[in-house]
Structures are given as structure tokens and as C-alpha cells.
Amino acid sequence: MFFSWSEVYTSMDADEFYALCNFLENEGLKIKTKTIDNLRNRILTESLLGTQDRPVMYFGNDRTNRKEYRILVKNDDEDKAYIAINKFKRMRRE
Numbered sequence: 001m002f003f004s005w006s007e008v009y010t011s012m013d014a015d016e017f018y019a020l021c022n023f024l025e026n027e028g029l030k031i032k033t034k035t036i037d038n039l040r041n042r043i044l045t046e047s048l049l050g051t052q053d054r055p056v057m058y059f060g061n062d063r064t065n066r067k068e069y070r071i072l073v074k075n076d077d078e079d080k081a082y083i084a085i086n087k088f089k090r091m092r093r094e
Helices: 014-026 038-049 075-093
Strands: 005-011 031-037 067-074
Touching: 005 014, 005 075, 014 031, 014 067, 014 075, 067 075
Parallel strands: none
Antiparallel strands: 005 067, 031 067
16 A cells, blocks of 8 residues: 555654654554654755745744654554554653
């Protein structure tokens, strides 16, 4: 099957992302991760288009928090992953 993995979690918090990855693996789930650097993508686009001006959205934004972290699991494990993620969130609140 071509799309055999589903995205189950997205975060901008690296600490939470890595903690959740470890938790899911300890729960017996096989995961894949994807990291997207949104600022780098914008700078590449600006350099290709020849614009040097920064968009208005950059002003006042914390540019240190620019990466997007994603967790994917096999389609068959999607329900188990959501249950484990909720369990992880409850444990972190306590």
C-alpha cells in the first residue's frame, strides 16, 4: 500500500517531541519522524524569487521556534498511537 503511514502528532516543541517519540517506542509502536524547517523553506523561496524583503509575519515572531516536528505510525497502529499520546499527555500534566 502506498500510503501505509499516518501522521498522528505535530509539535513545535522539540523536548515534547523527543519525549513522545521515546514514549511511543516504549509502548511498542514503530514510528517515523519528519522535521520541517519553515524558515529555511521561506529563505530558499525568497532566494529563488529574488526578493530580499522579509514578509510581515516575521516581525514579532520568535524565530527560534521555527521547526515543525511530526510523528507518523503505520495505519494499523493509528488507534493505539492516539491512545498512547493521550496517556503521555495525562502523565505530563501530573
